[in-house]
Amino acid sequence: TYVVIDNCIACKYTDCVEVCPVDCFYEGENMLVIHPDECIDCGVCEPECPADAIRPDTEPGLESWVELNRKYAEVWPVITQRSDPMPEAEERDGEADKLSKYFS
Numbered sequence: 001t002y003v004v005i006d007n008c009i010a011c012k013y014t015d016c017v018e019v020c021p022v023d024c025f026y027e028g029e030n031m032l033v034i035h036p037d038e039c040i041d042c043g044v045c046e047p048e049c050p051a052d053a054i055r056p057d058t059e060p061g062l063e064s065w066v067e068l069n070r071k072y073a074e075v076w077p078v079i080t081q082r083s084d085p086m087p088e089a090e091e092r093d094g095e096a097d098k099l100s101k102y103f104s
């Protein structure tokens, strides 16, 4: 599966949702997640993210992100159409520790 990681938080560009063939992105207040059981591993979303916030879970150290994606994909609504990024997306892009600072 692919998962959304830290740098999506407070950016939420949403370019990713337009290309997903199985509509497995879910939208929270300031982040999107991928449902790990619905993702078919096609990889087309990864290069679409301007914040470089999508990764294959074959990369080491992403276990907690897989669990976070799974947890919130079960409760957040699906998103299939692009919308405006967060107002501070450009300033926040690349900031460290966005999960502890901004996740809600």
Ligand code: SF4
Pocket (backbone or CB within 6 Å): 002, 019, 020, 021, 022, 023, 024, 025, 034, 038, 039, 040, 041, 042, 043, 044, 045, 046
């Ligand atoms: Fe959707 Fe493919 Fe990205 Fe998985 S890898 S979230 S199926 S676009």
Ligand code: F3S
Pocket (backbone or CB within 6 Å): 004, 007, 008, 009, 011, 012, 013, 014, 015, 016, 017, 031, 032, 048, 049, 050, 051, 052, 053, 054
């Ligand atoms: Fe987030 Fe990147 Fe999609 S910032 S909303 S994963 S395009």
